[in-house]
Each structure stands twice: as C-alpha cells, then as structure tokens.
Amino acid sequence: MAGTQAFLKYSVQEPRPVPFIWPLCLPDNGNHAARGLIHLAHNLTIRVIQSKLATDLLASWAAMMRMISDVILERRQFKLRNVHLMEGVVVNLTIQLPQLPVLPYLTTLKVDRENWWDVMHLFAIFKRCPNLEELIIKPTWTARYVHDNLSSQLDLRDEDALVNEIQAPMIRLRTCILYEMMVTLPALMVSLETCPRLSDLMLINTFRFNRSDHRFIQLWDQQPIINLIGTHCPTLKKLHYTAHDKVLTDQEITSILEHFPVFEEYSFADRDVGPTLLAGLRTTTDRGTTLHLYTIQAHQPQRLPTLRDILCTCAHLIHLRALNMEYYHEDMDLNDVRGQNMSRWNLSGHRNRDKAGGPNRQHVWACRGLRTLHMTVRYRLADINSSENALIMFDS
Missing domain, CATH: 3.80.10 (Leucine-rich repeat, LRR (right-handed beta-alpha superhelix))
Incomplete structure (x- = not known):
C-alpha cells in the first residue's frame, strides 16, 4: 500500500x-x-x-x-x-x-x-x-x-x-x-x-x-x-x-591585490604574469588556492616569468588553470633525459652528444597539493623525440 x-x-x-x-x-x-x-x-x-x-x-x-x-x-x-x-x-x-x-x-x-x-x-x-x-x-x-x-x-x-x-x-x-x-x-x-x-x-x-x-x-x-x-x-x-x-602595470597589479586581500581565487590575463604578481601571490599562502590565467589577445607577448615559475614558487596552489600558457618538455626533465642545461644544446638547436650530469632539481614543482592543472605542453627547441617526451611526461 x-x-x-x-x-x-x-x-x-x-x-x-x-x-x-x-x-x-x-x-x-x-x-x-x-x-x-x-x-x-x-x-x-x-x-x-x-x-x-x-x-x-x-x-x-x-x-x-x-x-x-x-x-x-x-x-x-x-x-x-x-x-x-x-x-x-x-x-x-x-x-x-x-x-x-x-x-x-x-x-x-x-x-x-x-x-x-x-x-x-x-x-x-x-x-x-x-x-x-x-x-x-x-x-x-x-x-x-x-x-x-x-x-x-x-x-x-x-x-x-x-x-x-x-x-x-x-x-x-x-x-x-x-x-x-x-x-x-x-x-x-x-x-x-x-x-x-x-x-x-x-x-x-x-x-x-x-x-x-x-x-x-x-x-x-x-x-x-x-x-x-x-x-x-x-x-x-x-x-x-x-x-x-x-598590460596591467606593477602598480595596478599591486592595487588589485591590496583592494581584495582575502581572495581565495585570483584571475588575471597571462600577459600580466610577472615578478610583481608572483610576489603578491606568495603572500597568500593561507588562502590563495586558485589561479586562473586567461589569454586575452594571443599576439601580445607574455612577461618574463613562465608557467614553470608559478609551479615552482607558489606552494599553496590547489587549482591552476592556464590553458594557453606553455610548459616545456625540457623543464620537466628532472632525470636529464634530454639534457637539461642549455649549454648542452649547440647553436643550431640540436643536442650535443655529451649527456653527463645529474638530475636538475631547479625545476621541481613546489605545489604538492595541486589537484587541477590546465596548461599546454610543448618543446622549446627544434629537437623532437616523441619517445623521450613520453619518458619525461609519464616517467615510464
């Protein structure tokens, strides 16, 4: 019933x-x-x-x-x-x-x-x-x-x-x-x-x-x-x-961070990423867990710091969405599969035969709690080797 x-x-x-x-x-x-x-x-x-x-x-x-x-x-x-x-x-x-x-x-x-x-x-x-x-x-x-x-x-x-x-x-x-x-x-x-x-x-x-x-x-x-x-x-x-x-000036970026000191989620254009923004984000370790970086106009050059700099310095990030920012295979090469140091590449853009040297610890990511990562993976130089790229990406 x-x-x-x-x-x-x-x-x-x-x-x-x-x-x-x-x-x-x-x-x-x-x-x-x-x-x-x-x-x-x-x-x-x-x-x-x-x-x-x-x-x-x-x-x-x-x-x-x-x-x-x-x-x-x-x-x-x-x-x-x-x-x-x-x-x-x-x-x-x-x-x-x-x-x-x-x-x-x-x-x-x-x-x-x-x-x-x-x-x-x-x-x-x-x-x-x-x-x-x-x-x-x-x-x-x-x-x-x-x-x-x-x-x-x-x-x-x-x-x-x-x-x-x-x-x-x-x-x-x-x-x-x-x-x-x-x-x-x-x-x-x-x-x-x-x-x-x-x-x-x-x-x-x-x-x-x-x-x-x-x-x-x-x-x-x-x-x-x-x-x-x-x-x-x-x-x-x-x-x-x-x-x-x-592009936002350093003063304008600082002003945004100062006006809104309690944000947990930050959003900028990828062209605005620079030392000032990174320095400000480092001070948000107790709350700033999400960063969105949008490409507003593709023809405009980005500032000097790269996606690698963000991942290696902002230890508190949990979500990073930067779909159009590039991370290079060479920067993931902690075990020196491709020859990490730029000195190991000759002027023609090809790798030298000597691959001596230990792992490059400079590029170890600091954000160990990362759950979301949107990015573009590319190679920096002209030497393309898909098998080596797979070793670098998947450690297999």
Missing part, C-alpha cells in the same frame, strides 16, 4: 518545465503552437536558424516579446528563469532592449552580441530583469567592432538621465561577466553601486569611452577603474579585470 501511495503521489505532479528554443523566424501558423509551449518553459534559447534581413529579425523579435508579455499576463504561474540570446539575435540594442518585457522571475541572462556594448545598456536590463542572479554578455566568434546607435548618440546629459532612471538595487545579482564593454567612469560607478552583493565580477578587454568627444580614451591608467571596483564591491570573491590592448 505504501508503494501505491508513493506512485499516486508521483503521478499527479505537475510536468517539469522544459527548455524551449525559439528560432526567431517561425511562420505565422507556428505561433499558436509556440504560444502553447512557451508557458511551460523556464529555459528559453533564442537563435537565428537562417540568414535574414535585420528588419525581419527586428520584426520577429518584437512579435516574440509581445507573445511573452501576453503569456505573462495570461498565466501568472509562468516563471521564465533562464534566457540565452544566441548569435545573430541582437542586431539593434536601442530598439530591442526596450521591447524586452519585465521578467520578474528571470535569474540568468546570457547574450551573445555582435557589436560593442555600452555599459549604459546594463541599465535597460536591470529595469526589466530585477531579480537577475547571473548576467553574461560575450562576443560571438563573428563579433565586429561596430558602434551601436546609443553609444554614438549619447552625450553626458543623456547618460545622467538614464542613470537616474535606476530605482531599485540589483540585490540578487552575484555573477556579472562582461566582455569588451565600453565604459565611462560615471556609468560604471552607478552600475557597481546598483549591484551591492556581487561575488564574481569579470570585466574582460574593457574599453574606456569619452562621451564628450565620442572617442576612446587611451588606457594607460587603469587605476580609477580599479579603485571604483575596490570601493563599491566589498563582497567580491573573484575579480578579473583587463583593458583592451593594455
């Missing part, structure tokens, strides 16, 4: 919310079916499944937004929680964002955008999605550096007017990941003030914009932005900040 009761209880449960993919180009006769399905969805993915004119995309977007608004009014139990706007959907932000209905239950919004985003667009999202917990705005692989209408037409007074429209703080927002965002200091300050409980903030490849002359500011001084983040984000647990085409 107990089993029967359990079965009956399970059988009358409401159907689970299902993800729904809206192709943005449904024919008119497909709208009725879509309307019947969308009220069940808590995950909504919007994508373009064929090439269309921008005017057609905008019309399809407007129709879909009206449908979602109608469903919200008709079915109060409709609780859309996750929306992902995929490539090709966002074509004109100044038109599309105001058409987004108020989505009080939305917790996650992901946007794949094709042009530059102005930080002012965040305020339109904040007004329509007041309970967001996660916001991710990233470029598509076809992203172009194109100004949108709002960024090119706003002046300082327009920015002030839009900023003043923000009423309620985004108290639920914990994660904010923004790629290639155009920022001004006043708008960035209000954005950070609006999100008082951020725990993860990633500003990747940021552009600094000047409203008065509609030009980008040369990013030689990142300190004002770093100071804003340090002042207005007291609960941060993870921060990543990189500027477009600009």
